[in-house]
Amino acid sequence: MRQSTENDTIAAIATALSPSGIGIVRVSGPEAFSIAAKVFAGGDVSSYDSHTVHYGHIVNPSDGRVIDEVMLLVMKAPRTYTREDTVEIDCHGGVLVTKRVLEAVLAAGARLAEPGEFTRRAYLNGRIDLSQAEAVAGVISAKNDLALRNSERQLQGRVRREISELRAEILREIAQIEATLDDPEHLSFDGFDETITRQTAEQQRRIRRLIDTADDGRMISEGIRTVIVGRPNAGKSSLLNALLGEDRAIVTDVPGTTRDTLTEEVRMRGITLLLVDTAGIRATDDAVERIGVERARAAAAEADLILYVADGSTMLDENDRAILAACAGKPMIALLNKSDLPTVTTAEELAKALGGLAEATGDTKAAHSEAFAPIAISAKTGEGLEALEERITGMFFSERIKADDECVITSERHKQALIAASESLARVAESIDAGMSEDFYTIDLTAAYEALGTILGEEPDEDVINAIFAEFCLGK
């Protein structure tokens, strides 16, 4: 068993005190079981298996009088919240009685826990990391559902990635300045002011967008991350090209320096699709290409919307089913391509295959809805693309697809850090305007870098840590 960093046993009431509810007294630490044994009448606590529930009574250890009828949960380290031996006592007698149960536990040798101490122990014992601890704090204080959902997913996914990217960029700028200061013979500042002016402006814009989500909960992504999947030769690349057609597409290449994949932007009817060009989509004509199930799986995990392309001029095969299975559970539009060729697989057959899949995943409603019906298209002639557009916009406005709903900044601390970073970047621009020499830029670049770091937990700061644990109420 792992050794705990604590040597005493703590206890507290873990539930909100309301007259009607069940009250839980939580006890954690090396003496949790022996303390429970002193107050629990109903069986031999030391003989209980881990993670079992026992009925009995809590008695006052000094006079043996019964306080309450309870359920006793016994959990042995390390499979507990704190990674210590833990006992939870579910009391039934209301506020006063719960308090008296706690008093009995304290009288039996436990110490009253401080706010956040259970979580601090969980953290110190390696059970959770700091951002999870912060998320726990967020869950506790969250006032509404949205905020709750966000603290649960705090800094997962794109916000974390976005901030990490910004930081990496700023660090590169700092490194470039410092390297040039130290090696003026081989490096130069020629053109550096223009570059850094552009970069910091762009960084400020990106940070501003994150801050905006904190102000009004707006989504940060400019678009719906859309991935095209399908077996080789189904026509994925033709579809991509058709969607990117010059008459309607605005194509921007974001070089792979910051992201693994190229993302191309397509606007349709006021909505922006971010077509994620997973490596090789354009090379699907290559016969040796692997079936692409793994790629579909990976892409699907990232996507807001999947466009699944089936080849209507051939039979559906195992590959199609495997790809569909990999994308299960994601908003998807099925396309029956090559409507310009003789039909082998019909829309009905494809719908049936899809329906079977949806049923298999338990989504029976979706399976039979009109919205799930395949759209026949010809990427080659452009037939059916109108219908696809309609379907996408319909899905978006009925909120069946959403872009980045987890990317909202809800923590006031994070918002303040973003504001600080943005202000520091603004100062870099001021320094450039004022004609300061490059070595001055690093002061504010570093400040921006550190401010962003406090969001990711990359800049250890005692105040932040104290603030995180201070947000806890008793018993957590």
Add this chain to the structure above:
Amino acid sequence: MKSVPEYLCETYDVAVIGAGHAGCEAALACARLGLETIVFMVSADTIALMPCNPNIGGTSKGHLVRELDALGGEMGRNIDKTYIQSKMLNRSKGPAVHSLRAQADKQRYTASMRRVMENTDHLTLKQAEVTDLLWEELPDGTKQVTGVKIASGGIFPCRAAVLCSGVYLNARCIYGEVSQYTGPNGLPRATKLTDSLVAAGLQVLRFKTGTPARIDGRTIDYTKMEVQTGDEPVVPFSFENRPEDIAREQAVCYLAYTNEKTHEIIRENIDRSPLFSGDIQGTGPRYCPSIEDKVVRFPDKERHQIFIEPEGEYTNEMYLAGLSSSLPEEVQIRMYRSIRGLENAKIVRNAYAIEYDCLNATQLKPTLECKFIHGFFSAGQANGSSGYEEAAAQGLIAGINAARLLRGEEPVVIDRSQGYIGVLIDDLVTKETKEPYRMMTSRAEYRLLLRQDNADLRLTEIGHEVGLISDERYEKFLEKKAAIDAELARLNATILGANERVNEYLRCINTAVIHTGTSLAELLRRPEMTYEMLAPLDPERAELDTSVIEQVEIETKYEGYIERQRIQVEHFRKLEKKRLPEDLDYNLIPSLRLEARQKLSKLRPENVGQASRISGVSPADISVLLVWLANSSRTQRKETEGADV
């Protein structure tokens, strides 16, 4: 082999092993603080020898020398006495990166330092090779220095020893296929001490460095090169000196360039360089690379700079800065002669690489005392640094702390926010240097506060407190400080009315007019404005020393930046103040990652800040340590409270 009989010699407080730049500072600091000190050297003629470049200072190294001077070291005064050209580098950049560099007359530099050493009370000079560090084991398993032994068998009992062995331990000089088992310049090397250090439990590394050739000045055609002159007037290194005190006629240096032909010769013979053939195992400095390294690393670069610098006024020898090499001499001469102006060059001394033993400096505390041998200090290239200035700075700190240890006083540690010296030592003892460590501007986080111009303001207080800065000098320093503060206050309090007389002058000097009352400080903050330009608007101003005006100008003009950097320093200090208990068992904190637990257990940092700079310790580990510390202090508090009841 016959063993040399031992005999007992006189007892000293401190023995300093080596009289290079580190050894001189260490020995002078100890002796000046009243400790009986003996310094050993392989040759009494080579005290404070400059076996490589003929200059002191340079980018960020100049900062070290000025800081050393503020603390009471000797290097700044010695170069002021013996310089032949002086220049403030990077003047086009901000004040943070201005750096002072002076060409030295090598012979006079050595002779002058030798006179200072010889005339210092409590200091004994002895030419001898130290072969053994003597120690006894203490009950707790640590060791205590008891003396040193020299090659003749003489034993000198002492309570502290400072290792300043430079590049002399098991040194080997290499060029091409030639190996010579000597120290630099053909001086004798020290072959026994490494074994004794290893026997004492110290981990030893093998590092490599190199030096370029010296050319007979009569064979150089300077007309084909750019002339590099010194500043007029010069800025002295020592805060004791005023520019006029050390004014003198200055020598010139020259700038030449390699070319494609040079690079071709190097590339054709690269396999004959011991650096690339594998004959040299020691790790070389990435930031002071040989010309072979540069050509390989920057293949697109058409030319590299070479500064041609005099070795002194006593000689024709010229130093080829930027051309450090270990190629065979025959290749070297072809390489030099491919350079414009060196077509007929004759080599006096060829370039060579040198390999040597040094300590893994993470075995030292920030005081430069060994973590497990009480009274054993180490400084300079023996700690894996490179450069005279880096060596001298460490020597001074090691000397001060050896003296304070013996006097029962608290050690002196300069932290990263107080000086480049702090950055240097913290990096050495924390970061497991894998190659010779060179001071660089980028290594200092708080550059704008750690300027070369304010080294006295940052460190004189400490130097005085230690006892190396005289009361007289300290008084002068306090006067300067007061003058700066008073002038800053006056500039902020003096408001100019927005009248036509003022605005006419402002227009005349091409700056915006004012519309409301404006302080002199506000006007000075304008990028185009200088203190001097304000003179006509400021008839009340007193005659001030240029060094005072410089501070007033910088503090005013860069006030916002300085303030923001101060905030960063406050943040930094918070973690530095979190001391880690000496007996902390990191294995009892399961949430630390395994690598962090191992590194922390091995390096035993003094505080959380130092821990955060250990490679392999992540920010998440630091957060864990902070929470753990908060928790344990809470527990302790509770226990104390419990005891009271």
